[in-house]
Amino acid sequence: METLVAFTVGVMAAGSVYLLLSHNLVRVLFGLILLSNAANFVIFAAGGMTEGLPPLIGLGEKALTGVYSNPLPQALILTAIVISFGLLAFALVLVYRGYQELGTVDSDRMRLAEPPHPDQDIPEPEEPGRLHVRDASRRVENLGSPQS
Amino acid sequence: MLSAILGIFVWSLLAPIVARRLPRIAGWVLAVVPAAATVWFVGFVPEIAAGGTVREVVAWIPGLGVNLSFYLDGLSLTFALLICGIGTLIVVYCGGYLHGDPMLPRFFLFILAFMASMLGVVLADNIVSLIVFWELTSVTSFLLIGYLHDSPQSRRSALQALLVTSMGGLVMMAGLILLGLTGGSFELTELVGQGDMLREHPYYLAILILILAGTFTKSAQFPFHFWLPNAMDAPTPVSAYLHSATMVKAGVYLMARLAPTLGGTEVWTVTLVSFGAVTALLGAILAVRQTDLKRILAYTTITALGQLTMLIGIGNTYAVETFTVYLLAHACYKGALFMGVGAVDHEAGTREVTQLGGLLALMPVTAAAIGLAALSNAGLPPFLGFIGKEFMYSSTVGLGEGEMALLGWLATAAMVASNALMIVTAGLVFVKPFLGRRTEAAGHAHEAPVSLWLGPVVLAGIGLGLGVFNGALERWFVAPVAASLTGAPMDVHVYLWGGFTMPLALSAVTVALGAAMYLGWPRVKAALDGIASALGYDSDRGWDRILKGLVRVALLQTRVIQSGYLRHYIMFTIGFTTLAVGGTMVVKGALVAPSLTAAAGAPYSAWALSLIVLASTVAAVMAESRLVAILSLGVVGVVIALIFLLYGAPDVAITQFMVETLVVIIVALVLARLPRLTAFARPDRRSAVRDGVIAVAFGAVVTAVMLAVIDLPIPLDLSEYFAERSYTEGFGRNVVNVILVDFRAMDTLGEILVVATAGLGAFALLKARPRREPPVGDTKTVGDSKPETGDRS
Amino acid sequence: MMDSLILRTATRLLLSLMLLFSFFILLRGHNEPGGGFIGGLIAASAFALHSIAFGPRALRTVLVFDPRSIAGVGMLxxxxxxxxxxxxxxxxxxxxxxxxxxxxxxxxxxxxxxxxVGVFLVVIGAVLTIVLALEEEDV
Incomplete structure (x- = not known):
């Protein structure tokens, strides 16, 4: 089974990286979802996969007996799932706010924090009249000045 | 000794307050503590001269073998006296020289902090504390050179000095740590006993080169000599103190300190003697070409440092004797000359040798001090400088009689030439400005205040006194330092008159040559200038080229790696990880062939679920629409949850199901608010291929790692520990939950903190928006409404 | 907010049932599958469902406390x-x-x-903070 998983997570990881490398941030988010699923799967399989009994101690017993699945990776993954959910929610909101400010989900056009090098060509805004990175960098310079 | 160092550090912090409260007499008041330290160290002289040593250990980081340990022997005591004694005179001098300067309080802070750091360097016995103090001297030197911080020239010089000395310091740190590890101790005194082992050790050469890189940069040896003359942009007391008497000698000090541990080998002698001799000669030649009095002195300092390095390299009896004599002689006359020249500059308003003349009548006291110091500098009897020069010749001649005859004779020739040039510089500094015809610039000069001439007079006087009363010199200083340098007490003799010998003949040649060159100085200078321009080499400009090249490389690297495109960052991160992990696996032979029978033997359910995951993954990647992509990802998540359930992980499975549900809700909430995109932009063909290659490579590495991992037996110690104690100690039957809330509760606490922070972060992004002008032409003004107060509790 | 009669009617019933279930899951978690994380996620989905059916304002009334405070109390x-x-x-x-x-x-x-219980509250609070902030975007 683990061998099968090894190939499955390989494909999942490849797919997620392909999505992460996109300049469409929605696809990047999808890549993030896929990557966290793959990572959890990796941890689970690395701890050994035993079909059947969950690590629950039977009534009257003092410890786990017989064949049971490995509890340690389960505890690790359980929190990892919740954390990657928190991360994803935050990233989603970030993309959404980025869209509100810059009118695009194209990461190539989001150059507010790192203004383009002199010879780099940044595409024009998708919607006419939207903030272009040129204006954006100007706005960053003005941040310190008092609001009119 | 720690108390002396800490005392001066504390005093340096108080200095600005004192300087602000008592601006007129600040120099005199602040000199009290250095003077007290001097007296305290003088108290040790009899004990050390009798062959004793003092060691003081304060544990600092005992776990790492790092101690604040200090060691007082002949060598460190001599340096400590130089640092505190000259320091006292310098502090007094500063009060007069920089009187009325608004930044003077800060200046006192820097110079006293330097004094404490420098004391730390020469007293430290532990390698790590030595490095810390060493770096502190580099930093304080930087602050002092850049004291006139509104001058670009001064900033450049400060940065240059810092970069050169701290790069050397960094290399030296590697060498010292290697020395400590190889020798089995981080205490210098304990390493002396390991000398024989270290000299035979295969790491010896590496240790030596690394450490010499530090000492050569600090002590401005060729080819790192160029920073020292530039450091003369600092105010004169700094030049006199740091860049002549003390800091630049730290490198020399360390070489002397390590001489019994690492010295005595052929490579040690050849390296030190040749670099020292070249540096000495180069410094002297460059000195004669200058017309600025301070720069002349700067270059002659390089000469002196070269000569000291050479003497450590030679290491015979004469050399060891000369080292002390010359160290003291140079500190006295050079300190006096610098301070005297500063006084001239202060009173006459210029340091140009061509514009000065006839100052003898106007500044008689300063003239006397400079005159005495210059005679010592020129190496004439009965001054300390004369003994130094005689003994130096004896040592090089001695080297010439041994196995390294050629090196010895070359060194002797270099010394005769450089000492002759030193006579020229002594003439330039004293004869011309004071005895020459009175010039216009000198016209309005008058005698400097007592704070400015006290230092030169005292130092010049000591130079004369120690030369005449050389018996005291021999007993109090030369013998103890010789014992430190060779690791054992030795018989030393210091005298002015040694009979008609080879060194005396060489001295006569030197004086004749020097006098001749002084008389023909303009022609000598012109000839040297001509040679220099023919060679066309200038270390200072070379330095600029190196810095410019560095900046260009940095820009290029920034352009490539930090292009500003998010996907490039992801690409570099993933690509590097892939190469590093994959490469390591290939190199280490960790690749494991997949066991096909194991895969084939997996139950049909597993095959079916895996195939669904694969198909959904492909669908999610290829999807043209967002809906298809989200649905496919949902399928992946749910199927993995099923696998968790099948393989005995109900907790994880339920969590996964619930999270999948919430993900759908939140993604739907967000995507509903992102307007329909014109195209779910697919990358162009070229980047699609490139992304595909990276993705497949990464996936392959993940599979390879996974195959290697499952090939190993699973360590179950921890799992068994938890399984056994879950009920008996945690009173819970669900082992997973007991791990979460009891055994590893600290981890869980951190994790819920992350979840809470993610929630708050998203909240802040959405609710706490800065008020701003609406984007150009944006009529919707989505983000423009006032921040809502979502807080109703 | 979805204006659907079926969803609203079902949600009225589901909310209390799911909340009850989440408490059950939380409390039995030490001995049976369950615990704070799972219970918290179930409760959060229940509230999220409510907010989809009746809107964020109604959810705030039901919750009484701001979700950030819930998360904070959970941390404490x-x-x-x-x-x-x-x-x-x-x-x-x-x-x-x-x-x-x-x-x-x-x-x-x-x-x-x-x-x-702390884990339970933090999960509920954090998830609902995000859900509510998103839902209130275009109110």
Missing amino acids: CAIAAGLFSAVMGDAFLTAGWLHWGEGDAVFHVGTPLLFD
């Missing part, structure tokens, strides 16, 4: 569970227990339960 519970042992002189987060009864009928109660 978890830390308090740890501090209990720290005050008693043990390492931070060492479990402390009280036992009633004998044999197989022993009832254990201890700081891990408080800790799990």
Whole structure:
């Protein structure tokens, strides 16, 4: 089974990286979802996969007996799932706010924090009249000045 | 000794307050503590001269073998006296020289902090504390050179000095740590006993080169000599103190300190003697070409440092004797000359040798001090400088009689030439400005205040006194330092008159040559200038080229790696990880062939679920629409949850199901608010291929790692520990939950903190928006409404 | 907010049922599958469902407290569970227990339960903070 998983997570990881490398941030988010699923799967399989009994101690017993699945990776993954959910929610909101400010989900056009090098060509805004990175960098310079 | 160092550090912090409260007499008041330290160290002289040593250990980081340990022997005591004694005179001098300067309080802070750091360097016995103090001297030197911080020239010089000395310091740190590890101790005194082992050790050469890189940069040896003359942009007391008497000698000090541990080998002698001799000669030649009095002195300092390095390299009896004599002689006359020249500059308003003349009548006291110091500098009897020069010749001649005859004779020739040039510089500094015809610039000069001439007079006087009363010199200083340098007490003799010998003949040649060159100085200078321009080499400009090249490389690297495109960052991160992990696996032979029978033997359910995951993954990647992509990802998540359930992980499975549900809700909430995109932009063909290659490579590495991992037996110690104690100690039957809330509760606490922070972060992004002008032409003004107060509790 | 009669009617019923279930899952978690994380996620989905059906304003009324405060109280519970042992002189987060009864009928109660309640509240609070902030975007 683990061998099968090894190939499955390989494909999942490849797919997620392909999505992460996109300049469409929605696809990047999808890549993030896929990557966290793959990572959890990796941890689970690395701890050994035993079909059947969950690590629950039977009534009257003092410890786990017989064949049971490995509890340690389960505890690790359980929190990892919740954390990657928190991360994803935050990233989603970030993309959404980025869209509100810059009118695009194209990461190539989001150059507010790192203004383009002199010879780099940044595409024009998708919607006419939207903030272009040129204006954006100007706005960053003005941040310190008092609001009119 | 720690108390002396800490005392001066504390005093340096108080200095600005004192300087602000008592601006007129600040120099005199602040000199009290250095003077007290001097007296305290003088108290040790009899004990050390009798062959004793003092060691003081304060544990600092005992776990790492790092101690604040200090060691007082002949060598460190001599340096400590130089640092505190000259320091006292310098502090007094500063009060007069920089009187009325608004930044003077800060200046006192820097110079006293330097004094404490420098004391730390020469007293430290532990390698790590030595490095810390060493770096502190580099930093304080930087602050002092850049004291006139509104001058670009001064900033450049400060940065240059810092970069050169701290790069050397960094290399030296590697060498010292290697020395400590190889020798089995981080205490210098304990390493002396390991000398024989270290000299035979295969790491010896590496240790030596690394450490010499530090000492050569600090002590401005060729080819790192160029920073020292530039450091003369600092105010004169700094030049006199740091860049002549003390800091630049730290490198020399360390070489002397390590001489019994690492010295005595052929490579040690050849390296030190040749670099020292070249540096000495180069410094002297460059000195004669200058017309600025301070720069002349700067270059002659390089000469002196070269000569000291050479003497450590030679290491015979004469050399060891000369080292002390010359160290003291140079500190006295050079300190006096610098301070005297500063006084001239202060009173006459210029340091140009061509514009000065006839100052003898106007500044008689300063003239006397400079005159005495210059005679010592020129190496004439009965001054300390004369003994130094005689003994130096004896040592090089001695080297010439041994196995390294050629090196010895070359060194002797270099010394005769450089000492002759030193006579020229002594003439330039004293004869011309004071005895020459009175010039216009000198016209309005008058005698400097007592704070400015006290230092030169005292130092010049000591130079004369120690030369005449050389018996005291021999007993109090030369013998103890010789014992430190060779690791054992030795018989030393210091005298002015040694009979008609080879060194005396060489001295006569030197004086004749020097006098001749002084008389023909303009022609000598012109000839040297001509040679220099023919060679066309200038270390200072070379330095600029190196810095410019560095900046260009940095820009290029920034352009490539930090292009500003998010996907490039992801690409570099993933690509590097892939190469590093994959490469390591290939190199280490960790690749494991997949066991096909194991895969084939997996139950049909597993095959079916895996195939669904694969198909959904492909669908999610290829999807043209967002809906298809989200649905496919949902399928992946749910199927993995099923696998968790099948393989005995109900907790994880339920969590996964619930999270999948919430993900759908939140993604739907967000995507509903992102307007329909014109195209779910697919990358162009070229980047699609490139992304595909990276993705497949990464996936392959993940599979390879996974195959290697499952090939190993699973360590179950921890799992068994938890399984056994879950009920008996945690009173819970669900082992997973007991791990979460009891055994590893600290981890869980951190994790819920992350979840809470993610929630708050998203909240802040959405609710706490800065008020701003609406984007150009944006009529919707989505983000423009006032921040809502979502807080109703 | 979805204006659907079926969803609203179903949600009225589901909310209380799911909340009850989440408490059950939370409390039994120490012995059976469940616990703070799972319980918290179930409760959060229940509230999220409510907010989809009736809108964020209605959810705030139901919740009474701001979700950020819920998350904060959860953090405090978890830390308090740890501090209990720290005050008693043990390492931070060492479990402390009280036992009633004998044999197989022993009832254990201890700081891990408080800790799990903290986890439960943090998960609910954090998830609902995001859901509500997103829902209130275009109100």
